[in-house]
Amino acid sequence: MTRPYTLLIHGGCEGITKDHYTPESQKAHLEALGTSLAAGRRVLDSRGHAVDAVLSAVRVLEDCPLFNAGRGSVFTRAGRIEMDASVMNGENLGAGAVAGITCIKNPVLAAGAVMKKSAHVLLMGTGAEAFCKKQGLEKVDPKYFHTVERKKEHLAGKALKGEKYGTVGAVCIDGQGNLAAATSTGGITNKQYGRVGDSPIIGAGVYADNSTCAVSCTGQGELFLRRVAAHRVSALMAFKQLSLADAVAEVLESIRDLGGKGGMIAVDRTGQVCLAFTTRGMFRGLVREHQPARVAMFGPPGTWA
Numbered sequence: 265m266t267r268p269y270t271l272l273i274h275g276g277c278e279g280i281t282k283d284h285y286t287p288e289s290q291k292a293h294l295e296a297l298g299t300s301l302a303a304g305r306r307v308l309d310s311r312g313h314a315v316d317a318v319l320s321a322v323r324v325l326e327d328c329p330l331f332n333a334g335r336g337s338v339f340t341r342a343g344r345i346e347m348d349a350s351v352m353n354g355e356n357l358g359a360g361a362v363a364g365i366t367c368i369k370n371p372v373l374a375a376g377a378v379m380k381k382s383a384h385v386l387l388m389g390t391g392a393e394a395f396c397k398k399q400g401l402e403k404v405d406p407k408y409f410h411t412v413e414r415k416k417e418h419l420a421g422k423a424l425k426g427e428k429y430g431t432v433g434a435v436c437i438d439g440q441g442n443l444a445a446a447t448s449t450g451g452i453t454n455k456q457y458g459r460v461g462d463s464p465i466i467g468a469g470v471y472a473d474n475s476t477c478a479v480s481c482t483g484q485g486e487l488f489l490r491r492v493a494a495h496r497v498s499a500l501m502a503f504k505q506l507s508l509a510d511a512v513a514e515v516l517e518s519i520r521d522l523g524g525k526g527g528m529i530a531v532d533r534t535g536q537v538c539l540a541f542t543t544r545g546m547f548r549g550l551v552r553e554h555q556p557a558r559v560a561m562f563g564p565p566g567t568w569a
């Protein structure tokens with residue numbers, strides 16, 4: 265028996281206020297979110313697995329230069345781009361991630377390859393890149409990821425905190441009731457080279473378990489790491505019987521207690537969804553089977569464009 269699927273995506277949550285975006289730029293971002301949902305929906309309409317839906321949706325956002333993942337990623341202080349990504353399969357707790365990669369076109373597909381084709385969960389740097397090459401993943405010149413906008417931010421020496429977090433992610437429950445989550449990022453503008461945030465860390469920036477929920481996070485990675493944020497949502501549901509919305513709210517509150525902000529998208533095993541953020545906006549999108557896709561960028565969380 266199948267049930268209706270649900271797919272949610274995000275494209276980061278910091279600095280999303282009306283004065284930061286021209287109407288043209290708003291339109292471009294919302295369209296990109298729509299394209300990402302459409303890619304995930306195609307997989308689900310052909311009865312694909314939740315894992316493949318989140319990989320497809322995130323891949324589109326990585327290819328789009330407007331978000332801080334894949335092409336359009338932020339620069340390290342040393343002037344390079346180092347990307348992190350992860351994916352998790354709630355059906356069997358399979359997980360894959362890469363950290364600090366510089367030349368693989370789609371970091372989320374690299375994470376998928378680690379999950380599906382290696383005996384490991386997390387590969388980093390040149391070792392991860394060599395593995396991806398062996399798997400036939402597309403390699404590009406590191407300059408492919410450069411965009412004028414990010415370069416400007418880098419050269420302006422933007423601070424590590426309070427800058428735009430444009431990390432991307434997706435969570436899904438498919439027609440068979442399987443959950444999956446994926447997250448991909450360039451990290452934080454002018455980060456120390458070698459810095460790894462929460463996005464590729466299973467349990468921090470991503471988590472999926474068919475018995476509870478699937479979660480993808482965005483925000484100040486160091487705090488999501490210290491709270492083991494994504495897994496904490498799942499744990500609150502499993503051990504304290506909290507609803508998805510209450511669990512997400514509690515975890516975002518715990519991030520706030522540490523002095524930080526952020527956002528999460530999540531879906532539980534019954535198909536309940538939660539898109540929440542403690543910033544003023546979050547690029548976000550939602551599609552349910554047989555229903556039109558919805559996208560938004562400004563707050564509050566329940567608002568749609």
Ligand code: ASP
Pocket residue numbers: 276332428429430431449450451452460461462463469481482483484485486
């Ligand atoms: N969480 C990401 C990181 O710290 C940043 C973001 O969400 O934009 O790398």
